[in-house]
Amino acid sequence: MHRRTLAQLADDLRSRRCSSYELTTHFLARIERHDPSMNAFVTVTADHALADARAADERRSRGDAGPLDGLPLAHKDIFCTEGVKTSCGSRMLDNFLSPYDATLVARLKDAGTVMLGKTNMDEFAMGSSSESSFYGPVRNPWDLERVPGGSSGGSAAAVAAGLVPAATGTDTGGSIRQPAALCGLTGLKPTYGRVSRYGMIAFASSLDQAGVLTWTAEDAALLLQVMAGFDPRDSTCLEEPVPDYRAGLNASIRGLRIGVPAGFFDAGLEEGNRGAVETALGVLESQGAELVGIELDNLDLSVPVYYVVAPAEASSNLSRFDGVRFGHRTEHAEDLLNLYTRTRGEGFGAEVKRRILTGAYVLSAGYYDAYYLKAQQVRQLISQSFSRAFESVDVIAGPTTPTPAFMLGQKTNDPVAMYLNDIYTIGANLAGLPALSIPCGAVGGLPVGLQLIGPHLAEGVLLNVAHRFQAETDWHQRRPPDFDAENA
Amino acid sequence: MSPEDVYKLGMLARLEITPGEIDDVVAKLTDIVAMVDQLQAVDTDGVVPMAHPLDRSQRLREDEVTEEDRRALYQQSAAAVERGLYLVPKVIE
Numbered sequence: 001m002h003r004r005t006l007a008q009l010a011d012d013l014r015s016r017r018c019s020s021y022e023l024t025t026h027f028l029a030r031i032e033r034h035d036p037s038m039n040a041f042v043t044v045t046a047d048h049a050l051a052d053a054r055a056a057d058e059r060r061s062r063g064d065a066g067p068l069d070g071l072p073l074a075h076k077d078i079f080c081t082e083g084v085k086t087s088c089g090s091r092m093l094d095n096f097l098s099p100y101d102a103t104l105v106a107r108l109k110d111a112g113t114v115m116l117g118k119t120n121m122d123e124f125a126m127g128s129s130s131e132s133s134f135y136g137p138v139r140n141p142w143d144l145e146r147v148p149g150g151s152s153g154g155s156a157a158a159v160a161a162g163l164v165p166a167a168t169g170t171d172t173g174g175s176i177r178q179p180a181a182l183c184g185l186t187g188l189k190p191t192y193g194r195v196s197r198y199g200m201i202a203f204a205s206s207l208d209q210a211g212v213l214t215w216t217a218e219d220a221a222l223l224l225q226v227m228a229g230f231d232p233r234d235s236t237c238l239e240e241p242v243p244d245y246r247a248g249l250n251a252s253i254r255g256l257r258i259g260v261p262a263g264f265f266d267a268g269l270e271e272g273n274r275g276a277v278e279t280a281l282g283v284l285e286s287q288g289a290e291l292v293g294i295e296l297d298n299l300d301l302s303v304p305v306y307y308v309v310a311p312a313e314a315s316s317n318l319s320r321f322d323g324v325r326f327g328h329r330t331e332h333a334e335d336l337l338n339l340y341t342r343t344r345g346e347g348f349g350a351e352v353k354r355r356i357l358t359g360a361y362v363l364s365a366g367y368y369d370a371y372y373l374k375a376q377q378v379r380q381l382i383s384q385s386f387s388r389a390f391e392s393v394d395v396i397a398g399p400t401t402p403t404p405a406f407m408l409g410q411k412t413n414d415p416v417a418m419y420l421n422d423i424y425t426i427g428a429n430l431a432g433l434p435a436l437s438i439p440c441g442a443v444g445g446l447p448v449g450l451q452l453i454g455p456h457l458a459e460g461v462l463l464n465v466a467h468r469f470q471a472e473t474d475w476h477q478r479r480p481p482d483f484d485a486e487n488a
Numbered sequence: 489m490s491p492e493d494v495y496k497l498g499m500l501a502r503l504e505i506t507p508g509e510i511d512d513v514v515a516k517l518t519d520i521v522a523m524v525d526q527l528q529a530v531d532t533d534g535v536v537p538m539a540h541p542l543d544r545s546q547r548l549r550e551d552e553v554t555e556e557d558r559r560a561l562y563q564q565s566a567a568a569v570e571r572g573l574y575l576v577p578k579v580i581e
Contacts, residue, residue, distance in 0.1 A: 235547055
C-alpha cells in the first residue's frame, strides 16, 4: 500500500480494493514502526484518524464519497488544526491547541481526507535542514545521517519513507521544493495567493505560500485542486478561477519553450547535480520542448534580498508571541517588560532569535533605507528579470539545490552557508511565482531535484511538464531502500 | 556590531539575550549583515520598491461585523485570564 501513489490509492478506494480504515491502519502502523528513526512527526492523531476513516468508509458505502474521500495525509505543524497541538516546531507553541482549522486544513477535511498527524519542521519554518525544531532534528530516510532539507522536512521524510502518501508544506524561500529535492519527491509551491494563508502561522507574509509534497505531479494536482481558490479570510488570497489541473496533465509539451538560466549552473552547483539536471533537460527536449538559454539579471542577489525582507517581516509577525494570549509564558516575570523579554528569550530557539534581531536591525531608524527599502528595490529588479524572461519562454528550468542532502550538523554553526542552500529557490518567492521540484536523478544514492518555475498562475503548465517528465522516467518511483519492503 | 548594539536590538525586539548567548549572536549577526551588505553595490536609482509580488492592491470589503464572538474559546489558550480579561504583572504601583 505504501508504494502506491495518492491517485492509485484513490482508485483502490473507489473500486473497494481497500477501505479507508485499512489504509489508515496500515500507515499508522508504519509511523509507529519507522518514525522513531526519523522524527518526522510532532503529533500522531491516531484516534481522530481512525474515526475519520470510518466516517469516510460510511460515506462511500452510501455512494456519497468525493474524489479524495478517505485518503490519509499529514499536515505540516505550521497549519492550525482545531483541538490538536499546533507547535510550529517551537517551544513557544508547545502547549498550543489551536481553537480553529486553517482554511487549507478545513478544505482537505471537507474533501474527506484523513489527517494522520502533524509533521516536524524547522522552528517557525526558518531553516533549510529541519534541525532547528524544538522537537529535535528530522532525518532523511535515504540516509539517516543526513538532513531531509527544510523547513518542511518532516513532511518530506514522512512521504519519502512511505509513512503517509502525501503531506502539506509551506514555502517561503524553498521550504517545500528543497526538502522535496533532497528526499526524492514532487514538491509544489503555488503562486503567491493561490492557496489561502488563513490559519497558517505567519513567517514572512509577502513570501509565504502553502503547497504539497507528493510522489507524483498527478498527486500534487489532485491536492491543489482542493486547496486552491479564494478565501475571504486571507486578504492576499487571489480571486481567480481554479482550472482543472488533472485534465491538463497529459497535454503535449511539443514546442514548449523552456528557459535555462546560465546563473543556475554556476560554480556553486555540484557536478553530480549538474549532470542529473542536464540529463533531465535532455529528456524534456526529446519530448519536443525547446531549450532556450536565458539570463536573469540580479538573481544572484536573491539570498541577500531574502535575508533582509524575510527577517523584517518575521520580526513583525512574531511580535504576537508575548506570553499573554497564547503559547509559552515565563515563570520568572517581575514586571510587564520582562514578562515579554523572558517569555520570548525562553520560547524561541537560536535561529529564530537571529532572524528577529536581523529584522529589528534592518527596520531600525537610520538603517531602514539602506537595507529594507534597498532590498525591496532589488526585489523589484529580480521580479522584472523574471517578467522579461517569460516574454520569450513558457517555463524556466534548472536545479532545485546546489548539492544532494548534506550531513546532520554540517551547517548548523554557519547560518550563511545554510542560507545559500536556497540560492536557486528564493527567486520564485521574491517574485511570487509558482515553482515545483521533481526527482530527476541520483548522486551516490541520494536524490537530485529538477526545478520548474512558471509565470503567475501557471501551476497547470508546471504540473503538465512534470507529469510528462514522469511518464518518461522512473525517478519518482524510487523509494528509500530501508523503508521499501512490502511487509516493513 | 558590538554586544551593546545587540543588547539594544534585543530590547527593541523585546527579546532577552543572556550573557551566555551574546558572543555567538554577535558573531553570527555580523556574518549575516556582511552578506546582505552586497545589496549596497546595486544601482537602484528610480526603482520603485516592490509592494506586492503580483502588483495588486489590498482588497477592501464592507465595514460590517462578520465574525461571531468567540472570546471564551480563544482565551482558553492564555496563561492567565479573569472575567474575560488577560492578566499580566502589575504595571501601576
